[in-house]
Amino acid sequence: xxxxxxHSRRRSLSAGGRTAALLVAGGLxxxxxxxxxxxxxxxxxxxVAAALQVLPAPTGQIEAVPTEGAAQVAEPVxxxxxxxxxxxxxxxxxxxxxxxxxxxxxTSVAGWYAGSPRPGSIGSAVIAGHIDSxxxxxxxxxxxQLQRGARVYVRRADGTLAVFEVTDVHMYAKDAFPTTxxxxxVPDPELRLITCGGTFDYSTRSYLSNTVVFATEVS
Amino acid sequence: xxxxxxxxxxxxxAALPLLLLAIPVASVAAASAATGAAAGTGWIRLAHLSPxxxxxxxxxxxxxxxxxxIVLHHVAYGTVSPYEQVPAGDYTVAMRAAGAVSTSAAVISxxxxxxxxxxxxxxxxxxxxxxxxxxxxxxLTTPPGKALVRIIQASLKQxxxxxxxxxxxxxxxxxxxxxxxxxxxxxxxxxLTVSGGGDNATASVPLAAGTVHTLVVLDGANGLQIDNxxxxxxxxxxxxxxxxxxxxxxxxxxxxxxxxxxxxIGAGLLLATAGGLRLHSRxxxxxxxxxxxxxxxxxxx
Numbered sequence: 001x002x003x004x005x006x007h008s009r010r011r012s013l014s015a016g017g018r019t020a021a022l023l024v025a026g027g028l029x030x031x032x033x034x035x036x037x038x039x040x041x042x043x044x045x046x047x048v049a050a051a052l053q054v055l056p057a058p059t060g061q062i063e064a065v066p067t068e069g070a071a072q073v074a075e076p077v078x079x080x081x082x083x084x085x086x087x088x089x090x091x092x093x094x095x096x097x098x099x100x101x102x103x104x105x106x107t108s109v110a111g112w113y114a115g116s117p118r119p120g121s122i123g124s125a126v127i128a129g130h131i132d133s134x135x136x137x138x139x140x141x142x143x144x145q146l147q148r149g150a151r152v153y154v155r156r157a158d159g160t161l162a163v164f165e166v167t168d169v170h171m172y173a174k175d176a177f178p179t180t181x182x183x184x185x186v187p188d189p190e191l192r193l194i195t196c197g198g199t200f201d202y203s204t205r206s207y208l209s210n211t212v213v214f215a216t217e218v219s
Numbered sequence: 220x221x222x223x224x225x226x227x228x229x230x231x232x233a234a235l236p237l238l239l240l241a242i243p244v245a246s247v248a249a250a251s252a253a254t255g256a257a258a259g260t261g262w263i264r265l266a267h268l269s270p271x272x273x274x275x276x277x278x279x280x281x282x283x284x285x286x287x288x289i290v291l292h293h294v295a296y297g298t299v300s301p302y303e304q305v306p307a308g309d310y311t312v313a314m315r316a317a318g319a320v321s322t323s324a325a326v327i328s329x330x331x332x333x334x335x336x337x338x339x340x341x342x343x344x345x346x347x348x349x350x351x352x353x354x355x356x357x358x359l360t361t362p363p364g365k366a367l368v369r370i371i372q373a374s375l376k377q378x379x380x381x382x383x384x385x386x387x388x389x390x391x392x393x394x395x396x397x398x399x400x401x402x403x404x405x406x407x408x409x410x411l412t413v414s415g416g417g418d419n420a421t422a423s424v425p426l427a428a429g430t431v432h433t434l435v436v437l438d439g440a441n442g443l444q445i446d447n448x449x450x451x452x453x454x455x456x457x458x459x460x461x462x463x464x465x466x467x468x469x470x471x472x473x474x475x476x477x478x479x480x481x482x483x484i485g486a487g488l489l490l491a492t493a494g495g496l497r498l499h500s501r502x503x504x505x506x507x508x509x510x511x512x513x514x515x516x517x518x519x520x
Contacts, residue, residue, distance in 0.1 A: 019497070020495075022494065023491065026487075026491075026494075027489065029487065030483055030487030031486075033483060033487070034481070034483030034486075038477055041477075041480070042474050046472075047470075047471075065301070099458065101462045103462060103464050104464075107466065115455055115456055115458075117453070117454075122449050122452050123429075123452025124454070132467060133468045135468045175461075179458075179460075180360070180457075182457075183454040185451035186359065186452075187262045187264075187302040187357070187359065187451040194462045194464065195462070196462070200465070200471075205467060206467075210461040
């Protein structure tokens with residue numbers, strides 16, 4: 001057998017035979033590599049963010065829940081959500097020329113809609129922030145992970161704190177956004193936190209839904 | 220036969236994990252449905268607006284409960300409590316003389332059906348001799364860019380008052396114990412004037428867009444007094460639609476195109492086939508050429 005093998009090999013070790021063998025070997029390697037590559041790249045690639053860093057609760061004078069809407073409370077300057085590691089200053093947001101909510105100019109800071117009541121006064125205060133940038137997580141990346149009962153702290157320009165407790169977390173399709181539930185009048189001091197969520201539409205480069213967290217001030 | 224059995228086995232093997240997947244998916248769906256349904260709350264506040272009725276203790280009971288959910292002690296004339304957020308449902312409001320035992324008979328009581336997303340004021344109105352508990356439905360929807368105002372006339376000394384807001388007359392003659400309907404006013408700060416008999420009161424009142432106010436006319440220490448209650452507030456102008464707060468950096472990326480890999484597989488198979496065919500034809504031709512090329516005599520058995 002060995003002798004035959006050697007003879008056969010010697011016979012086929014001519015130039016044409018070598019080419020043919022190379023073709024077969026090379027072809028199989030190429031096909032194998034193609035199959036392996038195809039198999040390994042079939043699942044969606046989900047980016048992973050850095051681990052969550054839970055924060056300590058802020059300290060300072062906690063402003064009591066208002067009994068009457070007499071005096072204007074101070075404007076909000078920063079927001080801390082310890083359970084999801086959010087600590088951000090607050091910019092002011094207005095409306096775009098088409099009447100939509102302006103969004104913060106960077107993805108690392110949140111903004112208070114200045115047309116909404118001030119957090120801690122009677123009414124529905126609204127704060128919005130980006131879930132992500134083009135390359136990584138944004139300030140409200142973990143907003144949808146908030147649990148009922150989680151504490152949200154807003155520090156105001158006079159140094160006092162307004163403390164809120166999460167009552168609900170909802171996701172709404174943007175083309176069916178519940179404007180009244182989010183921006184409508186309420187008789188107690190409440191807060192809404194808004195970011196994007198759901199499916200990302202690559203053709204329009206935007207998320208199809210918004211995550212909205214509802215919270216009520218606690219004394 | 221073999222193929223059919225094999226095919227059946229494959230189908231069963233594929234179906235089993237799908238069935239197991241269905242259980243957690245169903246429970247997650249049920250859980251998220253429950254989360255959505257749990258949030259059915261409304262708001263309720265309590266008011267003492269009877270000038271010659273002494274201070275009272277006000278009790279709020281969830282209908283049928285023996286012990287009160289909320290108790291406000293020593294509520295005097297002119298007091299309107301802040302709104303309490305309560306689960307939607309039926310409630311009973313009872314007023315007792317301040318300091319009276321909680322088991323004593325109520326001076327007056329009323330039932331309130333709190334609907335989710337709605338607010339109510341339960342007010343003691345009228346003279347002491349004709350005290351009544353009135354349940355008011357409180358408005359929470361404001362026209363864009365405007366404010367809503369209503370007036371409660373709780374002055375006994377001036378039995379009929381008129382109310383003007385700037386140059387607009389809001390109420391020509393409002394009787395003692397009456398509650399006006401809501402009126403839409405332009406947002407801004409203006410002078411509110413309440414006149415009755417020989418008495419009047421004025422107040423500079425800011426009415427912001429998107430707010431709802433109840434103005435209470437009271438017998439103050441020095442005559443007519445106006446209390447401006449901010450009932451509710453929202454955005455004066457609500458943004459249109461949702462918020463564009465995402466750029467997609469953390470969104471799952473779709474699998475890359477399979478075409479390059481398929482092309483590699485196809486090309487590789489073509490090359491291998493070509494090579495294989497060449498080898499095959501060479502082996503077939505080898506015996507004929509063997510006589511010319513072989514150096515060592517073949518030892519084929």
